[in-house]
Amino acid sequence: MNIGEAAAASGVSAKMIRYYEDTGLIPPAGRSASGYRTYSPRDVQLLRFIRRARDLGFGMEKIAELLALWRDRSRASADVKHLALDQVQGLKARILEMEAMVATLQTLADACAGDHHPDCPILADLGADASIIPAQPGKRPFTHL
Amino acid sequence: MNIGEAAAASGVSAKMIRYYEDTGLIPPAGRSASGYRTYSPRDVQLLRFIRRARDLGFGMEKIAELLALWRDRSRASADVKHLALDQVQGLKARILEMEAMVATLQTLADACAGDHHPDCPILADLGADASIIPAQPGKRPFTHL
DNA sequence: CTTGACCTTCCCATGATGGGAAGCCCCATA
DNA sequence: TATGGGGCTTCCCATCATGGGAAGGTCAAG
Numbered sequence: 001m002n003i004g005e006a007a008a009a010s011g012v013s014a015k016m017i018r019y020y021e022d023t024g025l026i027p028p029a030g031r032s033a034s035g036y037r038t039y040s041p042r043d044v045q046l047l048r049f050i051r052r053a054r055d056l057g058f059g060m061e062k063i064a065e066l067l068a069l070w071r072d073r074s075r076a077s078a079d080v081k082h083l084a085l086d087q088v089q090g091l092k093a094r095i096l097e098m099e100a101m102v103a104t105l106q107t108l109a110d111a112c113a114g115d116h117h118p119d120c121p122i123l124a125d126l127g128a129d130a131s132i133i134p135a136q137p138g139k140r141p142f143t144h145l
Numbered sequence: 146m147n148i149g150e151a152a153a154a155s156g157v158s159a160k161m162i163r164y165y166e167d168t169g170l171i172p173p174a175g176r177s178a179s180g181y182r183t184y185s186p187r188d189v190q191l192l193r194f195i196r197r198a199r200d201l202g203f204g205m206e207k208i209a210e211l212l213a214l215w216r217d218r219s220r221a222s223a224d225v226k227h228l229a230l231d232q233v234q235g236l237k238a239r240i241l242e243m244e245a246m247v248a249t250l251q252t253l254a255d256a257c258a259g260d261h262h263p264d265c266p267i268l269a270d271l272g273a274d275a276s277i278i279p280a281q282p283g284k285r286p287f288t289h290l
Numbered sequence: 291c292t293t294g295a296c297c298t299t300c301c302c303a304t305g306a307t308g309g310g311a312a313g314c315c316c317c318a319t320a
Numbered sequence: 321t322a323t324g325g326g327g328c329t330t331c332c333c334a335t336c337a338t339g340g341g342a343a344g345g346t347c348a349a350g
Contacts, residue, residue: 088250
């Protein structure tokens with residue numbers, strides 16, 4: 001199995017497979033005589049594991065921990081559960097922050113006529129000395145999805 | 146006012162103020178005889194505007210649009226409202242994705258004993274041929290906050 | 291005049307991903 | 321058998337907003 005087939009079968013792009021290998025998240029793939037990476041069905045399973053963990057919002061570092069537990073047949077399920085619940089906590093915290101943003105924006109937008117006039121409470125608030133936006137010391141917005 | 150004072154007064158770090166200037170988001174600051182950047186209360190107001198827009202999750206590109214509208218006294222409030230509601234849409238979409246992740250993780254965690262035994266539905270699902278995780282073609286998780 | 295806190299520019303790192311170039315390899319078809 | 325197109329390799333660069341740090345100049349208080 002070449003990298004392209006492994007990518008199609010796992011849902012992980014070829015680019016990312018090489019990246020995961022570079023960073024040590026996955027072991028180096030085997031190589032054909034001509035230098036092509038080769039993948040077994042087992043390797044594809046590993047990639048699918050990673051893909052699904054990414055889909056649940058885990059970062060690479062956490063995925064490395066999950067993989068270690070996956071491979072450790074003497075693991076305690078409590079350790080896995082802990083990682084999962086930590087992730088839930090982190091997600092919920094971010095959701096709350098974003099919901100606060102939505103609430104503020106909605107309030108401001110509701111107060112804005114949205115017509116051809118220039119008067120706009122949204123800009124007024126952003127430019128005001130004091131604002132309804134709660135101070136968020138050290139908080140940066142998310143970057144993207 | 147030096148950059149440090151402007152940073153403290155606006156809630157934007159000195160690093161970021163220089164960055165915003167580099168990228169053209171804000172006009173170049175005045176300079177003292179010795180080359181220090183100088184800021185007026187008006188400049189600080191501009192920085193606070195940016196800070197608040199960031200706190201509402203706007204990216205730099207959108208903030209540039211907001212600033213343009215802020216400066217344009219003949220703007221239509223509809224344009225501003227549109228930007229705000231777009232942002233609400235984007236936030237809501239991301240919130241939904243994260244809520245789906247939370248739901249999946251919670252379901253898996255609920256099914257996991259969380260004791261010293263190795264059996265764990267969470268890892269089982271991640272490593273399975275088929276999973277309860279809905280396929281998310283092309284979707285990447287957020288990075289962080 | 292010294293000391294420490296500030297400022298300057300410049301480079302590097304993050305996390306996860308894509309884009310693209312230059313060059314080699316493999317297979318099928320003409 | 322030759323050729324073409326697609327896949328593979330490595331390497332570098334970009335993203336987005338932010339921080340860290342080095343090397344060196346400046347300012348103000350003691």
